[in-house]
Amino acid sequence: MWDYNNKVMDYFLNPRNVGEIADADAEAEVGNMTCGDALRIFLKIDEKTHKILDAKFKTFGCASAIASSSILTEIVIGMTVEEAARVTNRDIVDRLGELPEEKMHCSVMGMEALQAALGEYAKKHGLTLPEVKNDDPDDHEGRIVCKCFGVTDAKIRKVVRLNHLTTVAQVTEYTKAGGACGACLDQIQQILDEMNNTVHAPAEVEKPQTVDFDALSPVKKALKVQEVIDKEIKPALERDGGSIELIDLDGDVVKVSLRGVCATCPNSKLTLRKLVQGKLHEFLSDRLVVEEA
Amino acid sequence: MKGEERVIYLDNNATTRTAPEAVAAMLPYFSEYYGNASSIHKFGGRLAKVVEEGRAKVAAFLGADPSEIIFTSCGTEGDNAAILSALDVCPVRRRKIVISTVEHPAILNLGKDLERRGYTVVKIPVDSLGRLDMDRAREMIDEQTAVVSVMWANNETGNLYPVEALAELAHRAGALFHTDAVQAAGKIPFKLRDMNIDMLSVSGHKFHAPKGIGALYVRRGVRFRPFVVGGHQERGRRAGTENVPYIVGMGVAAELAMANFETENNYVRKLRDDLHNRLIAAIPSVRVNGDVEHRLPNTTNLSFEYIEGESILMHMDIHGICASSGSACTTGSLEPSHVMRAMGVPYTAAHGAIRFSFSRYNTQEDVDTVVEVLPGIIEKIRAISPYWADFVAKR
Numbered sequence: 001m002w003d004y005n006n007k008v009m010d011y012f013l014n015p016r017n018v019g020e021i022a023d024a025d026a027e028a029e030v031g032n033m034t035c036g037d038a039l040r041i042f043l044k045i046d047e048k049t050h051k052i053l054d055a056k057f058k059t060f061g062c063a064s065a066i067a068s069s070s071i072l073t074e075i076v077i078g079m080t081v082e083e084a085a086r087v088t089n090r091d092i093v094d095r096l097g098e099l100p101e102e103k104m105h106c107s108v109m110g111m112e113a114l115q116a117a118l119g120e121y122a123k124k125h126g127l128t129l130p131e132v133k134n135d136d137p138d139d140h141e142g143r144i145v146c147k148c149f150g151v152t153d154a155k156i157r158k159v160v161r162l163n164h165l166t167t168v169a170q171v172t173e174y175t176k177a178g179g180a181c182g183a184c185l186d187q188i189q190q191i192l193d194e195m196n197n198t199v200h201a202p203a204e205v206e207k208p209q210t211v212d213f214d215a216l217s218p219v220k221k222a223l224k225v226q227e228v229i230d231k232e233i234k235p236a237l238e239r240d241g242g243s244i245e246l247i248d249l250d251g252d253v254v255k256v257s258l259r260g261v262c263a264t265c266p267n268s269k270l271t272l273r274k275l276v277q278g279k280l281h282e283f284l285s286d287r288l289v290v291e292e293a
Numbered sequence: 294m295k296g297e298e299r300v301i302y303l304d305n306n307a308t309t310r311t312a313p314e315a316v317a318a319m320l321p322y323f324s325e326y327y328g329n330a331s332s333i334h335k336f337g338g339r340l341a342k343v344v345e346e347g348r349a350k351v352a353a354f355l356g357a358d359p360s361e362i363i364f365t366s367c368g369t370e371g372d373n374a375a376i377l378s379a380l381d382v383c384p385v386r387r388r389k390i391v392i393s394t395v396e397h398p399a400i401l402n403l404g405k406d407l408e409r410r411g412y413t414v415v416k417i418p419v420d421s422l423g424r425l426d427m428d429r430a431r432e433m434i435d436e437q438t439a440v441v442s443v444m445w446a447n448n449e450t451g452n453l454y455p456v457e458a459l460a461e462l463a464h465r466a467g468a469l470f471h472t473d474a475v476q477a478a479g480k481i482p483f484k485l486r487d488m489n490i491d492m493l494s495v496s497g498h499k500f501h502a503p504k505g506i507g508a509l510y511v512r513r514g515v516r517f518r519p520f521v522v523g524g525h526q527e528r529g530r531r532a533g534t535e536n537v538p539y540i541v542g543m544g545v546a547a548e549l550a551m552a553n554f555e556t557e558n559n560y561v562r563k564l565r566d567d568l569h570n571r572l573i574a575a576i577p578s579v580r581v582n583g584d585v586e587h588r589l590p591n592t593t594n595l596s597f598e599y600i601e602g603e604s605i606l607m608h609m610d611i612h613g614i615c616a617s618s619g620s621a622c623t624t625g626s627l628e629p630s631h632v633m634r635a636m637g638v639p640y641t642a643a644h645g646a647i648r649f650s651f652s653r654y655n656t657q658e659d660v661d662t663v664v665e666v667l668p669g670i671i672e673k674i675r676a677i678s679p680y681w682a683d684f685v686a687k688r
Contacts, residue, residue, distance in 0.1 A: 002603075012607070018677050033640040033680060036601065036627065040679040058679035060644075062603035066677060149627070172627075179627035 004063060005097045011067035016074055019056040026124075028116035031109055035149050035176065037061030039069050041113045043076070045121060050081045057113075064103040071095050072110040085118050085129040087111065088162045089174075104174040108159055145187050148180035156191055168192065168240060186270050189240070213285040222249040224284055229256070232279045237271070244276065247293035254280060255293040268292070301659045303568075304615045305499075306448050306476060306592060306650035312501040315545040319503070322538035330535040331526060344535050347544035351508050354547035355495070356484025363509045363517075363530045364540055368475040369399040371494025371509035372442070374520035374531070375471040376403060379440035379492070380412070382516035387439035387468070389413045393425060393454070394635035395447050397473055401631070417443065422584040423452045423636045431462060438468040445477035445493075449619055449632040449648055450583030451592025453481065460489040469515065475499055475507075479550040480558065480589045491515045497539070501652070502546035506539035557653045562590035564660050565651050569593040571664045576671050578684070580642045582619075582633065591651040594619070596642035599681040600674045605647055608670040614663055619646035641680065 004012070021027070021042035031038035037060060044054035055073035059066050072092055076084045089107035093099050099107060119132045142154030159165065159174045168188045172178045178185045213224065226246050237244055243259040256276060258268050269292075277290040302310070328337025330344050345359065352359040365371045376390065390407060392400055394416045404414040417430045425443070434441055441463040446453050460470035471492040477483070479500030485493065491512050498504040511517045511530070523532030550557075572595060573579050580596040597605060602618030609616060619630035628634070629643040638646065649663075675681040 012604070013611075015677060020682070029679065033644070036629065036640075036644050038679060058677055058682060060599070060678045060680050061601050063607050065601075066604065176627050 002063070002100050002103070004067075004100070007097045008064060008067045008099065011070045011096070012063040015066055015070040017054075017056050017070060017077075018058065020058065021054060021056050024056075026117040026121035028113050028120060030113045030116060031061075033060065037065045037106065037109060039065070039109050039113045041069070041073070041117050043117050043121070045081060047125070050125075050127070052076050052079050052081065052084055061106065061109075062103070064099050065106040065109065067096060068092050068099070068106045068110045069113075072114060076114065081118055081121060081127065082129060084114060085132045087114060089159070090162060101170070101173045104163070104170075105176050108174055112155075145191070146175075146177035146179075146184045149176040151175050151177035153187075153191055156188060157195065160192065160195055166192065166196075186274065189236075193236070214287070218249070222246070225249055225254055225280065225288070228279055228283045229276075232283065233276055236275065242271075252285070252287045252289055254288050254290045256290060257293045299613050301612075301614045301655075301662055303649040303651060303655065303659065303663070304617050305652040305655075306451075306648065307617055308498045308504060309501045309652050310654055311498070311503045311542065312546055312549055314549060315502055315542040318545045319538040319542040322541055326537070330537055331524070340535070340537050343537060344540050347540035350544035350547045354551050355478070355493070355508075355510055356486050357510050358486070358513060360528075361485075361510050361513055363511060363527050364536065364543075365494070365507040365509050365531060366505055366533075366536075367507045368397075368473065368494050368496030368499075370520065371496070371507050372397075372399040372471075372473050373403055374509055375492040375494060375511075376400070376407075376440055376442055377520055378511075378516075378518045379469040379471060380407075381518040383439040383469075387437055389415065389435070389437040389439060391415050391417065391430070391433050391438055391441045391443075391463075391468075393417045393419065393443045395419055395423060395449075395452075395632045396442070396444055397448060397475070400442055400444070400473060413437070419635050421637050423447065423450045423582070423632070424584050424587075425454055425459075427455070427458065430459060434459075434462045434466050434468065436466055438463070438466050440469045440471060442471040442473065445472045445474040446480065446589050447583070447632060448476050449630060449646075450594045450636075451476070451589035451650070452584050453477070453587045453589065457489055460491070463491075464489065476589060476592075479546075480561075480591055482554055485510060485512070497543040497546060500546055500550050502543035503539055506536060506543045508543070553653075558590050561651045561653060561655070564655055564657065565591055565593055565649070567657075568649060568660045568663060569595070571660070572667060575664060575668045580638075582636065582638060582642075582646055592648065594646055594648045596638065597645045597647065597671050597675075598642045599645070599684055600671065600678050601644045602647055604674050605645065605670060608674070609663075609667065612662070612666050614666065616650075617648050619643060619648065 021044050024042040025045040026043040029040040040058045042056045043052055045052055055077050057069045057073050059069040075087055075091060075095060089111040092107040092110050115132050118129055122129045122132055142152035145151055145153050145156060156171055156175055156177055163174060165171055168185055171188050178188050229244060229246050234244055241260050245257045247257050248255040272290050272292060280288045328340050330340040332338050348359045348362050352362045390412055392404055408414050415433045417433060418426050441459055443454050443459050445456050456472045463470040469491045472490055474493045475496045478495040493510040495508050497506040517530055519530050521532045526532055526535055578598040580598055582594040582596055606618050619633045633643040633646055
């Protein structure tokens with residue numbers, strides 16, 4: 001059973017602003033039945049001041065989805081659309097006090113629905129709003145990363161940025177991406193890696209020296225491979241509870257053994273090819289081939 | 294937890310109340326007769342007799358010979374031990390395992406693990422009522438098959454599966470047959486000595502024994518290789534110090550289950566049917582999940598369409614009603630249960646599936662309370678649901 005706080009329970013059991021607005025100035029729906037939760041939001045907006053006069057919602061979902069949706073309506077009533085556009089899932093979580101990590105996606109759903117509705121309104125009135133695309137909300141930007149839940153890379157990047165996420169598990173908790181078949185977990189890691197690199201770009205990463213790998217003796221070669229594995233590959237795998245050991249270097253064939261969660265991970269082949277072989281090519285030689293021992 | 298709060302426990306497929314008689318019988322074996330049943334001295338050694346008494350009771354309960362019973366720690370251990378042994382003792386190199394799509398994770402995830410180790414695992418599909426496709430079963434069970442393992446009763450729907458027919462198919466192909474009977478034991482009568490099942494696992498806490506004890510039946514003549522290796526306990530078939538108090542507890546629970554089997558099952562069935570019928574009558578758009586003609590007497594699985602299971606469970610919890618859901622949200626998983634998906638239950642219903650499972654400790658008052666409370670809860674949650682609004686508008 002989830003350990004919801006009293007406020008979440010209150011907004012779940014006595015949700016405020018449930019309903020629909022027949023002549024809403026903006027409305028949007030995110031999520032769907034397949035995903036297990038969905039939110040339909042209705043906004044009544046003063047066309048002159050662009051102030052949100054009323055907000056109503058209907059939600060299909062669990063206790064935290066209902067509580068998140070309800071408190072969201074309370075947050076935005078009285079705000080201008082510009083102010084509302086700056087509301088993020090963090091504001092929803094903060095107002096509720098807390099949500100279990102596994103339920104963070106419920107707060108993200110609230111933010112998405114709000115921004116979709118505001119996007120529609122902005123388009124109609126020729127406004128430009130921060131954080132909100134002027135596009136048709138159905139025209140999702142970005143490419144689909146998680147096929148099971150239809151999550152795009154753009155959404156993942158946005159949620160990672162807003163919530164300072166660092167692990168794949170967090171991304172799943174906040175966006176659901178990777179929560180079903182798991183085939184996209186590697187892609188999510190790549191997005192995180194890319195984002196972390198851009199964030200930390202100014203600090204020069206210490207890299208092993210580039211060497212004329214092919215000219216080295218077999219022993220030196222093995223030491224270099226070991227160095228790249230230890231410095232460049234192991235830390236990335238250990239972040240996710242996995243690890244890697246160099247077993248042997250036979251000519252250009254690098255034999256490794258994946259450990260920890262990597263050993264049983266269905267994506268281990270991809271890890272070997274993309275991460276391990278990629279790094280070895282980058283630092284040592286394009287001729288190296290990685291095999292699982 | 295406040296002890297005085299009234300609990301309406303309708304989640305007996307998850308676990309059951311340990312019978313007070315079992316607890317009383319166990320107590321002396323913690324601090325008074327705490328010896329090791331394998332010891333040479335009398336203080337410990339005489340407990341071997343207590344262990345054998347427990348074994349005899351469990352054997353009688355299953356209609357088996359005591360020599361065919363191996364004590365385990367739980368149903369999952371029995372499942373693992375049976376399948377891995379079957380693969381190990383297979384005379385020719387057969388590397389195929391046939392299971393069903395609706396197995397418990399104890400079997401499903403073992404299957405995944407075996408696939409990674411190079412075995413082939415095939416799953417017999419089910420139809421929309423959760424009934425096994427026996428034509429596919431016949432195709433799948435072939436000369437490559439080492440073992441067939443299909444559950445006797447499904448934990449979510451209560452559906453019963455034709456284990457004897459499956460065992461027959463397995464034997465014709467020269468394979469062994471195992472069944473996870475964790476949900477069946479104590480709920481439907483059977484005598485293994487009159488059946489063709491090779492191995493069967495049960496778990497004590499599903500029939501009012503404590504958690505942490507189970508049994509694996511291995512029919513006489515079936516070769517067996519131990520899963521837990523170490524000491525000579527259980528005649529070398531399951532190492533580890535005999536869990537004397539829990540074996541005593543399971544023995545008593547088995548005896549109690551046998552004593553009033555028919556009366557209690559009729560009682561439980563009557564309560565279950567009453568709840569099932571009255572809920573369907575009182576609440577619109579309820580979908581029944583499973584095969585009502587062939588299911589356990591204690592289980593019913595109902596989908597309250599267009600709403601989500603966790604909200605239902607949490608509202609019921611406020612009234613002290615315990616049930617469980619096939620919904621994604623309750624477990625922290627993001628997908629509805631594999632059983633609902635295997636049956637092709639539409640998503641409008643899969644997320645709102647609630648399982649009610651009874652035991653002999655339930656009362657008519659329990660049923661009356663649920664029937665009184667639940668329609669209001671469903672109505673309240675549906676009032677928030679956008680899909681219910683759409684459905685009503687279309688109607």
